[in-house]
Amino acid sequence: MKKNSNPGFMIDAHLDLAMNAVEWNRDLRMPVAGIRERELGLTDKLDRAKGTVALPELREGGIGLVVATQIARYVEPGNPLPGWHSPEIAWAITQAQLAWYKAMERAGEMIQITNVTQLDQHLSLWLEDTSPAAEKPVGYILSLEGADSLVNLSYLEIAWQNGLRACGPAHYGPGRYAAGTGAQGGFTRQGKELLSEMDKLKMILDVTHLTDQGFLEAIEIYKGPVWASHHNCRAIINHQRQLTDEQIKILVDRKSVIGGVFDTWMLTDNWQRGIDDPFQRDVRLERIIDHYDHICQIAGNSLHVAIGSDLDGTYGKEQSPWDLDTIADLNKLTGLLQGRGYSNEDIDNIFYKNWLRFLRTAWS
Known part of the structure; x- marks a missing residue:
């Protein structure tokens, strides 16, 4: 079957593209199949030869705009999590990631979006220009996942000048600015000062990975x-990493958008990493619709749910829904949503209009 040269448009609000390029050593200009072939026999990471994301598949799926991360965790002595041994090293890693994005821009593969004018120009290219999607650059909005790499608050201004427009202060475990998933507590003194500096710059705050206290x-x-770039619902999968109904109500009141995440451990109970199999556990794309439904019921509309897939976020096909081979398969959500009674307007909201509306308001 011939592939559609201009598929429907989507925004994915959470992809660790540069981490995959710089730390996983993946040439994301290659198709997913080529990256998998090059990784055959490698055993240093669980997801080797199982990746799902690359620039050709983003274009194939019509995912023309993404929120793309910089990410580098600092770990203190005694912290068992993987990470870097000083904030300065972590900062250097984020700058290597930024250099990769800039290289992709120079190659015509990607284009950075930092304001409404650039956003509208990019949307015109993807929604109105009839040239094939394969010839269009993928737009990216830069986000920092975990603020540990900001050596001090002056680095936030540097990051802003480099195009950073969103920041999630926490990731996993204890953090220099805020406690994250699996940890206890909230914001440090320095973290509260970070929020103040972000406010002055009119940045987007990503509450993903914050503890309940931190939230x-x-x-x-x-x-x-x-916004909550990649989150699911605690009422369905009971874990601190998920949003409670009360948190969802708060976000709805703040006119926020919540991006549904596709990692299988957030779609089914008691997932065992490296042991469980998505097919055997029957974790399919349909599971994400349960979370969309739950948020829509709380909100009373489809204006607060969207896509924040986190695909290839240190996992691959071994921890993705079994009926997803590459990120282009997000298009399967169309039929799944229609089957649950979602209208075309609802589907457009989820695929791109909710993120678009949020960005226009945030950047106005």
Whole structure:
């Protein structure tokens, strides 16, 4: 079957593209199949030869705009999590990631989006220009996942000048600015100062990975735009990493958008990494619709759910829905949503209009 040269448009609000390029040593200009072939026999990471994301598949799926991360965790002595041994090293890693994005721009593969004018120009290219999707650059909005790499608060201004437009202060475990998934506590003194500096720059605050205490502190302190780039629902899968119904209500009141995440451990209970198999556990794309439904029921509409897939976020096909081979398969969500009674307008909201509306308001 001939591939559609201009598929429907999507925005994915969470992809670790540069991490995959710089630390996984993946040439994302190659198709996914080529990257998998090159990784055959490698055993240094669980997801070797199982990746799902590359620039050709983003274009094939019509995913013309992404929120792309910089990510580098600092770990103190005694912290068992993988990470870097000083904030300065972590900063250097994020700068290597930034250099990769810039190289992709120079190659015509990607284009950075930092304001409404650039956003509208890029949307015109993807929604109105009839040239094949394969010839169009993938737009990216730069986001920092975990703020540990900001050596001090002056580095936030440097990052802003480099195009950073969103920041999630925490990731996993204890953090220099805020506690993250699996940890206890909220924001440090320095973290609360970070929120103030972000507010001055009118950055987007990503509450993903904050603890329950940190979430409430952030909502109380931060006055600017807030989103949850890649989150699911605790009422369905009971884990601190998921949003409670009360948190969802708070985000709806803040006119936030929540991006559904496709990692299988957030779609089924008691997932065992490296042991369980998505097919045997029957973790399919349909599971994400359960989370969309739950948020839509709380909100009373489809204006607060979207895509924040986190595909290839240190996992691959071994920990993705079994009916997803590459990120281009996000298009299967169309039929799944229609089967649950979602209208074309609802589907457009989820695929791109909700993120678009949020960005236009945040950047106005």
